[in-house]
Amino acid sequence: MYLCHLPVPPLPFAPRPFPDELLLSWICRLAAANHVSQPLLFPEMQAMNHYRLNSDPGEEIVARLAAMARVPPSTLHSLLLPNQFPNLPLLSFLRVPDTANISGNKDTASFPLPFCSECAGEEECLQQSLYWRAESGLLTTTLCPRHGAYFDDACPGCNRGQLTLAWDHARLIVRCLRCNWRPVPRQKGCPVPSYPSGLRQLISRLQCDLIAALRGHPPNSFWCGEISAVQFLRVVDDLYWLLRTPGLSAHCGQLFTFTDGFSWTRLRSDSWSFFARISDLPFSAWDRTSRAEMLLAMAAAMLGTRAFEILGNSPHFPAPTAFYPWDWILPSLNRPYAQELLNRAAHWPSRLRFSVSIAAGVAIMPIPLEDYSTI
Ligand SMILES: [Zn+2]
């Protein structure tokens, strides 16, 4: 960090962080309050992956930021994702990527935070400072947690990436440099469609329960019945292994992941397969659409045939049975991986374990009598 040995410049204005704020959100407010761009104020952070910045930017950066803004380092530590989400280590794919895999922010010129025009409009109406809550920094958050809208980097007015953050009367605001667009508060009687349907509904519900479980709260029983936060996160982590790892299928080669097999949930219309897009990149380097597709595949695996109703369609081939998707995954797994799946599924809740057992033709683990009522 080439600037860390220089004296820490004092900042004239230093807004206090909100207790549930994302670190990058506070840094953007700090820069805007002092009327400088974030790259100018913190050049060393431009080379840092956003996820790493919000999870663990390192002691030097935290100490430097704390000194610049005259806040205790402990206040900034409390903003870091592992401190806002104590169960974060349970999801292996949300760990900070290895240094070798950390890329800088390719979009240095574009908007630095996930943008929701509904959120910006609400803050505009209330004359409050816009800020991003910690959950918007989780890689599993692909939609606005409050409105279920797709995050965007482009201006809703001119569809170009020239949105900018500015400071106005002690609060952060968003404006477009190109067309002067400003967020518009919704009219009374024209409520925000807060409950999306179909694909977005599933993504929204799953990311919402992941946020709850990462905080230590049990997820909705909708997924797998009544289970604890820890058990839910273990199932999700196992599904990540199953659905993301290439080469598990005995028939489809090394360039296939089981997420590719959920082609009926595809969000993209181009011909790029899921694996062609993600290759061997860590989750933190995937585009937002690919991360959302992974959530959809996980949701469909947990819900089985119940997913068809919500999504409004179902796969054509192979014709799904009552034990979908295990009816096509299990027979196509290479034998060692099938054993690995059975070992993992032994710790899953009864409803999921039952489907896997039937599809595998083996009893993975006795199911307690009282659990049959929930299957
Ligand atoms: Zn929103």
Ligand SMILES: [Zn+2]
């Ligand atoms: Zn614009």
